[in-house]
Structures are given as C-alpha cells and as structure tokens.
Amino acid sequence: MSPVEIGWEAAGQRPGDVIGAAELLDEHLELLERFPLVAGVTRSIEVGRAGRCLVHARLPSGTTLLASFDPVSDRTVTLRARPPRPRPAEPVAGWAAAWRRGPDGWAPSGDLGIVGSEPDRVLLEVPPVPSGVTTDAVRVVQVGGGGLAAPMAVVAAGSVVEATAPQAGPERAWRLRLVGPDATCATLLEYAAAGDLAAAAVVGDELVRRIEAQPASLAPDLGEAFRVVVAAYHLLRVGDEAPQDAWGERLASAASWLPDASLLAGWLALARSRDEPESARGHFLDAARRGLPVVGGSLRLLFDGLWLVNRARPWDEDVQVALARVRPYAAAAAMAASMTLLRGRRPDRPSPGPAAPEPPGSAVRFFLGPRPVARRSPEPPALDLGTLLRDAARRLGSTLVAVRLVPTAVRQTGARMTVQAGRLDFEPGLLRRLGGDAQASVARSRAGLRVTLGGVEPGLAARLQVGTVSGTGELMLARFEPAGRATVAVLAWTDAGLPDQLVLLLPPSGPQPGRT
Amino acid sequence: MTTVFDRTDGVAQTHALVIGVGRYRHLHGGARPADDALARSLGQLGSPATSALAVARFLVDEHVTDPEVPLGSVELAVSPAGPVDAASEIEVGGGRVPVEPATFARVRDAVDRWFSRCQRHTGNVAFLYFSGHGVAREHVALLLEDFAERPQELFEHAVDLEALHLGMAACRASTQCFFVDACRSVPPALLERREVRARALLDGWHRGPRPDAPIVYATGHDEKAFGRPGGLTRYADALLRALHGLGARREKGAWRVTTDQVGLAVAEVLRHGNEVPGTPVQHAQVVGSGRGSVLRVLPGVPGVPFRLGCDPAAATDAASMRLIALRDGRLADHRDGGSGDWLGEVAAGAYDFQVHFERRDFRDGRLEVVAYPPWLDDLLPVEPA
Numbered sequence A: 001m002s003p004v005e006i007g008w009e010a011a012g013q014r015p016g017d018v019i020g021a022a023e024l025l026d027e028h029l030e031l032l033e034r035f036p037l038v039a040g041v042t043r044s045i046e047v048g049r050a051g052r053c054l055v056h057a058r059l060p061s062g063t064t065l066l067a068s069f070d071p072v073s074d075r076t077v078t079l080r081a082r083p084p085r086p087r088p089a090e091p092v093a094g095w096a097a098a099w100r101r102g103p104d105g106w107a108p109s110g111d112l113g114i115v116g117s118e119p120d121r122v123l124l125e126v127p128p129v130p131s132g133v134t135t136d137a138v139r140v141v142q143v144g145g146g147g148l149a150a151p152m153a154v155v156a157a158g159s160v161v162e163a164t165a166p167q168a169g170p171e172r173a174w175r176l177r178l179v180g181p182d183a184t185c186a187t188l189l190e191y192a193a194a195g196d197l198a199a200a201a202v203v204g205d206e207l208v209r210r211i212e213a214q215p216a217s218l219a220p221d222l223g224e225a226f227r228v229v230v231a232a233y234h235l236l237r238v239g240d241e242a243p244q245d246a247w248g249e250r251l252a253s254a255a256s257w258l259p260d261a262s263l264l265a266g267w268l269a270l271a272r273s274r275d276e277p278e279s280a281r282g283h284f285l286d287a288a289r290r291g292l293p294v295v296g297g298s299l300r301l302l303f304d305g306l307w308l309v310n311r312a313r314p315w316d317e318d319v320q321v322a323l324a325r326v327r328p329y330a331a332a333a334a335m336a337a338s339m340t341l342l343r344g345r346r347p348d349r350p351s352p353g354p355a356a357p358e359p360p361g362s363a364v365r366f367f368l369g370p371r372p373v374a375r376r377s378p379e380p381p382a383l384d385l386g387t388l389l390r391d392a393a394r395r396l397g398s399t400l401v402a403v404r405l406v407p408t409a410v411r412q413t414g415a416r417m418t419v420q421a422g423r424l425d426f427e428p429g430l431l432r433r434l435g436g437d438a439q440a441s442v443a444r445s446r447a448g449l450r451v452t453l454g455g456v457e458p459g460l461a462a463r464l465q466v467g468t469v470s471g472t473g474e475l476m477l478a479r480f481e482p483a484g485r486a487t488v489a490v491l492a493w494t495d496a497g498l499p500d501q502l503v504l505l506l507p508p509s510g511p512q513p514g515r516t
Numbered sequence B: 001m002t003t004v005f006d007r008t009d010g011v012a013q014t015h016a017l018v019i020g021v022g023r024y025r026h027l028h029g030g031a032r033p034a035d036d037a038l039a040r041s042l043g044q045l046g047s048p049a050t051s052a053l054a055v056a057r058f059l060v061d062e063h064v065t066d067p068e069v070p071l072g073s074v075e076l077a078v079s080p081a082g083p084v085d086a087a088s089e090i091e092v093g094g095g096r097v098p099v100e101p102a103t104f105a106r107v108r109d110a111v112d113r114w115f116s117r118c119q120r121h122t123g124n125v126a127f128l129y130f131s132g133h134g135v136a137r138e139h140v141a142l143l144l145e146d147f148a149e150r151p152q153e154l155f156e157h158a159v160d161l162e163a164l165h166l167g168m169a170a171c172r173a174s175t176q177c178f179f180v181d182a183c184r185s186v187p188p189a190l191l192e193r194r195e196v197r198a199r200a201l202l203d204g205w206h207r208g209p210r211p212d213a214p215i216v217y218a219t220g221h222d223e224k225a226f227g228r229p230g231g232l233t234r235y236a237d238a239l240l241r242a243l244h245g246l247g248a249r250r251e252k253g254a255w256r257v258t259t260d261q262v263g264l265a266v267a268e269v270l271r272h273g274n275e276v277p278g279t280p281v282q283h284a285q286v287v288g289s290g291r292g293s294v295l296r297v298l299p300g301v302p303g304v305p306f307r308l309g310c311d312p313a314a315a316t317d318a319a320s321m322r323l324i325a326l327r328d329g330r331l332a333d334h335r336d337g338g339s340g341d342w343l344g345e346v347a348a349g350a351y352d353f354q355v356h357f358e359r360r361d362f363r364d365g366r367l368e369v370v371a372y373p374p375w376l377d378d379l380l381p382v383e384p385a
Helices: A183-194 A197-212 A222-238 A244-254 A259-271 A277-290 A298-312 A317-332 A386-396 A428-434 B048-062 B104-118 B151-157 B161-170 B234-246 B262-274 B313-318
Strands: A004-007 A018-025 A031-038 A043-045 A053-058 A064-069 A076-078 A080-082 A092-102 A105-109 A113-118 A121-125 A138-144 A152-156 A160-164 A175-180 A340-342 A364-368 A399-413 A416-425 A439-445 A448-454 A465-469 A475-479 A481-483 A486-491 A501-506 B003-006 B014-021 B071-079 B089-092 B095-098 B125-132 B134-136 B140-143 B158-160 B175-182 B215-217 B248-251 B254-258 B285-287 B294-297 B303-311 B319-325 B331-335 B342-347 B349-357 B365-371 B376-381
Touching: A018 A183, A018 A197, A031 A043, A031 A197, A031 B248, A064 A076, A064 B365, A092 A121, A113 A364, A113 A399, A113 A416, A113 A448, A121 A364, A138 A160, A152 A175, A152 A222, A175 A183, A183 A197, A183 A222, A197 A222, A197 B262, A222 A244, A222 A259, A244 A259, A259 A277, A259 A298, A277 A298, A277 A317, A298 A317, A298 B161, A364 A416, A399 A439, A448 A465, A465 A486, A475 A486, A475 A501, B003 B048, B003 B089, B014 B048, B014 B104, B048 B071, B048 B089, B048 B125, B048 B175, B048 B234, B071 B104, B104 B125, B104 B158, B104 B161, B125 B140, B125 B161, B125 B234, B140 B161, B140 B175, B151 B158, B158 B161, B161 B175, B161 B215, B175 B234, B175 B294, B215 B262, B234 B254, B234 B262, B234 B303, B262 B285, B303 B313, B303 B319, B303 B365, B313 B319, B313 B349, B331 B342, B342 B349, B349 B376, B365 B376
Parallel strands: A004 A076, B014 B071, B014 B125, B125 B175, B175 B215, B303 B376
Antiparallel strands: A004 A043, A018 A031, A018 A053, A053 A064, A064 A080, A092 A105, A092 A138, A092 A364, A113 A121, A113 A439, A121 A160, A138 A152, A152 A340, A160 A175, A364 A399, A399 A416, A399 A501, A416 A439, A439 A448, A448 A486, A465 A475, A465 A501, A481 A486, B003 B071, B089 B095, B134 B140, B140 B158, B215 B285, B248 B254, B254 B294, B303 B342, B319 B331, B319 B349, B349 B365
C-alpha cells in the first residue's frame, strides 16, 4: 500500500513552524498515530490496512482540521479547516504598555508596537534585544482599559502577544496569549495551557527532536534559549529523564538569558535521584536572583522548588529570603497560561486580586469592536489627490479610489499621538463593488505597512492593488497576495505613524480594451 | 473510619480519596461561627456532599470491574450542609455504609491510609476528589469542616493542596489524579494575611522520577466554582461525564479514559455549558503532567454530545437535519423541526451530516463530521436557493 500525503492550510505561518498536532484514526476511531502539523510540509503516512481513515486536529486557536480518506485509493488528502464559531466583538477601548527592569526596578518603556489588529484582537510586539546583549531580555506587557483588569505578561524580548477582551465570565480581565515569534513554542505552550496535554506532548516531542538534532550552543541567542527552556518544560512534564546531561549544558547556556533555565535545571536535578539537594538548591536560588521567569506555570515551579528545599533545610536563611521574595509573585500568578501572567498594578507590585490601574504615559491605545470606535471627521476625505487619481486611473485603465484610514490603535508619547493601526473605511459604493463584506486592517510591521484584506472574493482580491501617495505625488502600489482566507499586501513605509488615507486600484469592471 | 470500600490486593488498582464539605461549623451560618473576617466571609455550601457521594457511587458502581485498574479502595469523608444536601450514607454491595464527616483529623487519617494503599503497587492509580471551599494564595487551601476552629491558627484544619500533590510524589503509584472541585477565590480578608499555613499532610521532599499527576482545578485563579443546592456541582457533573467517556480515546481496541484527556474533557464540558443562558461561567484548568496513563477502560463506545447547525443561522430553523453513520449507513439521529442549533448525543464515530430544506429557500447540503470525545460542534455553510 502506497503512502498517503496529508496536507493542510497554514494561513500566515512560516514554513517549518509547528501549528498543531493531529490524530490519525481508523473507521472505529482507533488512534493509529499522532503527528505534528508543520506549516508548508505535507505528512506522508503509510496506513498499512484497508478501511476508511480520518485525520483530526484541533488547533490552539480552536480551529478544527478534518479529512477522511481511503488509504487504498487516495494518494493525497487535504485537511479542511473549520474555524470556531464567530463571537460578536464588543466595542472596547484598550491600552497596552511595556515595562522594563532597570537598576531602579521596573519602569514603563515605550518599546511596544501594534503589529496587527482585528475586530476582536490586537497583536502586540516587544522589539528584540540588540545583538550582542545577553541580559535584560525579559519584558512585561500589560494590557488594560474598558473597565477590565489589566494582567501583566512576562515575556522574552521579541515576543508577540495577542490581546482579546473577554466575552463573559467571572474573570473580567484582558486575555493574553503568546503567539510568536516562535510559533512552534507558542503552539506547545498554548496546548499545555488549555489542558490538551496529548497535543502538547506531540508538539513538545517535535521541538525536542529539532533541538537535539543540533549540537548544544555555548552562546545561544535569546530565541534559541527560549526554545531550550520551552522544550525542557516539556521534558519535565512528560517525565523524560534520559537526556538530562546534554540538557543540563543547554540550560546552563540559556540561563544567562532567562531565569527559567535555572529553575528547570533545579527540577531536573531533583528528578535525578543521585543528586544531593544542594544541587537543586543552588539552581533555585540562582533562578530567584535572576528575576521573573517567562513560561506559564514557572513561578509555581520556582516557588514549589524553594518550598521543598525550605522543608528539607528549614535553617537555610538564603532559601527563606528567596522564598519571601518569590511568594508574592507566585500568589499573583496564573497557573495555567502560556506565559507568566501576573495580577497587580505594576510588575513590582503583584497582587493576588485583580487590578485595573491607569495606563502609563507611554501606553499604546487601541480600539476593538465590529466598527471602528473613532469619530468620523465632519469633513469628507481630503481628496487632495483628485486630479492625480483621475489621471492615474485613466492611464491604468482602472479605477483609483482614495480610502480613509480610521485609527484603531494610537500611541501617546507625551502630547504626541501616533497612529499604530487602523481600518480602511470603505464608502458604500466601493463596499458594494468589493462584494459587501469587505474589510481591511492596516498595521505597521517591520517590512512597512501591512494591509490585510478580508471578505473579498479571491478572484477579485488577486486583481486589487493598494497604494500610498507620497508628498511629491509618487504613487506606490502593491498587489494583494493570498494568506489563508485573507489577502495581504505590504507597502514600503518608513514614517512612525500611518497615513490618513490609502488608495485602492480597482480592476476595470467591464471587458478590458483589446480583449473580447 | 472513612473507609467505605476496601478490596486492596497485590495488583494494580485504583485507590480513591473522596471528600465533600458543605457544612462548616465555624463559617457564616455554621453552628459556632468564628470571630474572624475571613471566616465570616465564607458560608455553607449546598452541593459538595451530594457531589462527593456521586463520585464515590460512580467508583463503587462502575469502576470495580475495570479490566486494567479496578477499584481497590475508597476513603470517603462527607459533611452535608443540611437536609437539602446529601445523606450521610452510601450503598456498597447492597448494604448501607455510614459516611464519616470531613473533619481534619478524619481526613488526615484517611490520607495516611490512602497513601499506604497507593504505595503498594507502581501500577496503582491514586484518585483524589475534593469538593468544598478553597481559597488561593501561592497554593490552594482546601477547607475542612472544622476550619477556623481556632482563629489563632485559622488554617490548622485546612489542607495545602499543592503540598499534598508534591508529597504524593514520594508514593509509588505511578498515576495520580487530583480533581479539585473548589473555588480558588481570594477573599479580601485573605489578602491581609502575610501567608497561609494550611497543612501539607505529607512530607514534601522527594528525589527521583515524578509520577504522572495532573491537577484538574474547577476554576481559574480568583474564580468561583458553582453548584445547585442539593444537586451536583458543575464540575462534578463534568468530571463524571469525562469519566463516562468524554475523556476517552480508543487505543488497543478499547476506549480508555487517560490522564492527558480527562482534564481537557472536564474543561470542554464546562466551556460548552457556559454558553447556556443563565449558567454561571466557570473555567477548569489543568496543571502538571498528563502522560496518557489509563484511568479507566470503558465497557463500550462513549456517547458524544453534539451541536450542529447551518451558516447562516437562519437556515438552521428551516432545515431538516440527519446524521448518517458513515460506517454502516445507519440513521443515527434526525431533526425535522425546531429552533436554534441542533443539540443531542450520538455514539462516537464518523457521520454524514445532511441538511434538507423543504421550502427550498436554501440549497441542500452535507458535511462529513466526526463525533469524537469530548464534543462535536460544527456548522454547515449553505447557499440561498
């Protein structure tokens, strides 16, 4: 029986990222195999038996992937994605702030950007640390506003955090989720936080396999150090003690970046019955000295490690001091989360109860909801491009339309407001022409302006272009490329904020000249 | 003695410790309320005793003949809040066995016996279920009937859950499950305390491999768990459904409830229940390991709840809907009228979900769906005719 190639759609993911875990089932739903779903890579499966088979996966986002096939006659199978039922997005105004630990303790820092915005969520990015820097790698991202409690996520520099407002529930707090930059680690941590431990094990095993395929680096970068600690958490959870010596070296190298590495080394030392308690004690003290660990559940592990050492060595004052330092953080930390999530007003004032503090001055502001919660300007769009647009349209044989950009995320620095993200406000006639459901969001990204278009028929979307017009009248256009169910265009853009308007180049609605 | 069932022998077995506390002598509404702000802020509970008895009854009635880890023993301590709550007896083997109250001394002794029995075989499953008040700081303190007996040492009669979990690492039972059906609230009066000194009950220091030991909490941090007075808690209902099959996968020819699925099933049952109007919202959380150790082997194919409908929603009310089993073409269920999503339960399996519109306002459609524990939830996109 020939192998079957299983493929799937991985919208917007980098090839090679693990986006989830799948199960291969027979017609009785007997579990035949679990395997990781890797973006851009099909899975070759040799079933070796007759009878219809199913492949089933549930991604951390809630999307289900499903396909059935006949291993005798089918050679290729594509998993069909079924997104979770849509939830209405309530209008809410939020803010996000980054905190950085300096010599005088935690202080707000302005280095937080909005890299994506949807009606129900916003993506926040902490810039990576400059190359050559091996400390100061941990930031706190706090999201608040709308009368909701403002949790604080402890993350490695370079992380991307998704913030959504809760729909209902006893915990009226913003929900924060790690989504990048390492999507494989984020997938693993999100599965574990959701309690899908079988799926987490599949992704974790794949992560460990990839790390062990490379020689241990003596000087890992932050990304590598993060992967090592996430994989080590997985090894600790599944009780795999085999590779501890090699992992001890990896964790020692990673410890210069993240406190997680030291506390994991402590727990792995505890699992080795030949080690004396002093070994674990040293690791736990080192972790407590280094600061806040970043992976969800890590503060509980650090507290429990110190608590155990304290029980065994009640006379040890160093352990007592460390325990007293960690205790308020452990009491304020969520147990099941992909990141260390703290409650409290600011990072140096954790509290077990919820808090809804005022935002720091450097906070980025944003709006979520079905429609932009921004006041419409009493003036029509400033079509200062009028003649230019008409001329350009004539030349191109197409229609060039100016579209107003309505801000949805704003950064305030002192009295200065800079737009970080927005939505294109399609006028009714244009909306009809685009199919009625069209929507487009605009955000700053490292590459420039990222315009995400949704709700437009793919054939039409492929013929659309979006552009900017410079102060000298130079028109810059970019085509939309498919990215999952949306299409994305990236425009060169170097300004700090966003333009007031973009232009949309529509294809001719009738037959084109020269064609019949 | 709180031992209500004991068939311990030398093979791998399940040993359970089940505790339900609704009556609190020294809390608000109790026989002798303590003069303490925290004690005054907590009251009597109407569903823990009923829930604990239901869990114990499930084990005694349905787990004794399990082919892999049959029930070996049950330690049961229950303090009912009053007549609306459960009786203080349990039926075992045709006779009625009195149930001891869940005071600290009795629970401590029960933990000792439970630990000793679990210790006898590495293949044993240590099963703990607690329902009652819980308060959270860095650890969760489980409050027993005589909590706050001495305001000078308020938490003398409370159990430090996570310390107990750490202490059980020294036990030889390689599979341990902690089901914690309690609030993890942080009352304001608790914030005023520098630390909470609940009792660990077991020595915590242990080196060596740790067991497969997930903790399935009923709530998130600083959240409440809910129950119906005299009925089951939402969590107990979800746990029993998970043990009945929603936490199962079919492996080696049988459906098995495992440590890596049971917590997810509890969380999913609660999550779907949250969408029922008027239901107090509650989120379960799973912490710790979950390596797929077997908790139970099911005698048959589990039922899987489903929610099916059409997109757009207006089409759902107009549709006749069918679920046809793909294996044998049998009609498993159907709905020819009704409003809102189609809710029901079918045996685990793959189905052809067919919709037909008698009035022809939409085009008929079909979708392959799989009823796979813990839940089937799908929408069939349909086009206007």
